[in-house]
Amino acid sequence: MSMVQVELPDGSTKEVPEGSSPKDIASSIGERLARQSVAARVDGKLVDVTYPLHQNCRLELITLNSPEGLEVYRHSAAHLMAHAVKDLYGEEVQVTIGPAIENGFYYDFYSDTHKFTPEEFDKIEAKMAELAKMDLPVEREDISRQGAIELFRSMGEQYKVQLIEDLPEETVSIYRQGSFVDLCRGPHLPSTGFLKAFKLTSVAGAYWRGDERNAMLQRVYATAFPDKKELRAYLHRLEEARKRDHRKLGKELDLFSFSEEAGAGLVIWHPKGALLRTLLEDFEKREHLKRGYDIVMGPQILRTDLWKTSGHYDNYRENMYFTEVEGQSYGIKPMNCLSHMLIYRSHIRSYRDLPLRFFELGTVHRHEKSGVLHGLTRVRGFTQDDAHILCTPEQLDGEIKGVLEFVRDVMGKFGFEYELEISTRPEKAIGNDQDWDRA
Incomplete structure (x- = not known):
């Protein structure tokens, strides 16, 4: 029997028979690790824990207590929910996509005859629990692209057919669990029995592929955790957040409203809300002025x-x-930068004038799709505290530090927690590559 060498993250190696799986290796280390392992990374590629090893490789086991492990868990829970829905509603409903997201997962369904409501959630959850208790094996199968098209077409799953037709690969992967089949890259849990705690939370509309010209789907949101205690704690936090939902408070405190007559995503500020907003704007102006920003206004x-x-x-x-x-x-x-650049170009400047810090509380309008509009957090008209700093390359480090200190100070005053992300050059970008690389 051929053997393969497997290198583990701590630098140690294991020699195992060819065809062994990451789960086999986890079991050889300890049963607890085997129970916790839900996926693996083989030479950097994320795979199922049952993936057969045919050559020497580097192996990292993915456990439930890791972010990647929880994502695999929730992705499998999305398949379980779709499985339950298909068992309950059959051909009345078509499945589309169902990814894991930050705090759970969702699955988009199409039906021209059935409308999902929260009152059905208990029934769907009960079916999910039944399928989980059956501990159905979750098995991956690689098939030809054409074979997958024929399979899903025979099942009446036209949205899956569309997805496959747009894939460039000639071979695609599907996952089977009992009677349910889904198109998916994986990885997934080894069986449905791993899924212990889940809860459907809401339902909303979503356009197929995010395009408002396409059919409206029904997006069922849910969450899942490895144990019921974690799920209960999360649901408690969710309920507390609902009590503080700005849309609810905005109405109760008579701060703002939206009107279909005015148009979707356009905020109407009431007297109390306008006063609150004005106080915040005055605070913003003072904070910018004391840091050397010049207030400007554009059309x-x-x-x-x-x-x-x-x-x-x-x-x-x-x-x-x-x-x-x-x-x-x-x-x-849709943004304020053009006016700021026109101000800079309005007369000849010297390097001695720099840095220039232009600041504007500018109202902008953006054509957001109606399906993504959400309270004050996703609108079509809003006012942003927008600034542009014009400086020499030598001044750049100091200006960046100043901005970061500004953000930390203001966020701290409100008690906000925040994360920083670095934007790299997108595919659609203006300017030349040399300037981007220098930045």
Whole structure:
């Protein structure tokens, strides 16, 4: 029998028979590790814990108490929910996609005859529990692209057919658990019995592939945890958050409202809300002024030619609103940077003038899809505290440190927790690569 060498994260190696799985190796280390292992990374590739090893490799076991392990757990819970829905509603419902997300998972369903409601959640959860108790093996199968198309077409799953037709690969993977089959890259739990605690939380509309020209789907949100204690704690936090939902408080405290007559995603500030907002804006202005920022203001609309010159038209026009005035095309601003650059260009500058820090509480409008609008956090018209700093390369480090200290100070005053992310060069970007690399 051929043997393979497996290198573990601590540098040790194990020699195992060819065809052994990460689960076999976990079992050889300890039964507790074997029970906790839900996936593995083989030479950097995330795979099922039952994946057969045919050559020497580096192996990292993924356990339930890791972020990756929890993601695998929740992704498998999404399949379990779809399995339950198909068992309950059959051909009345088509399945589409169901990923794990930050605090749980969702699955999008299409039906022109059935509308999901929260009142059905208990029934779906009961079916999920029944399927989990059956401890059905979850098995991966690699099949030809055409074979997958024929399989899902025979099942009446037209959305899966669309997904497969758009895939470039000639071989695709599917996962089977009992009577349920889903298109998926994986990895997944070895069996449904691993799933112990889950809860459906809400249902919302979502366009197929996020395109409002496509069919409206029903997105059922849920969450899952390795044990019921963790689930109860999460649901308690969720309930406390609902009590503090800004949409609920906005209505109860008479701060703001939305009106279909005015248009979706457009906020109407009531007297109390407008006063609160004004106090916050005054605070923002004071904080910027004491840090050497100059307050500026720009127009709400600018000529479309200017948006073309800046690159916004080519890269962002699907999110903009346009209008025509006296035969001239104008774009309603989705951001404030053009006016700030025009101020800088309004007369000759010297390097001695730098750094310049322009700040504006600018109201902008963006064409967000109706399906993603959400209270004050995702709207079509909003005011942002927007600033641009113009400086020399030598001043850059100091300016970045100043901005970070500014953010930390203001966030601290409100008791906010936050994370920082670095934006790299996107595929659609203006400017040359040399400037991006230098930045």
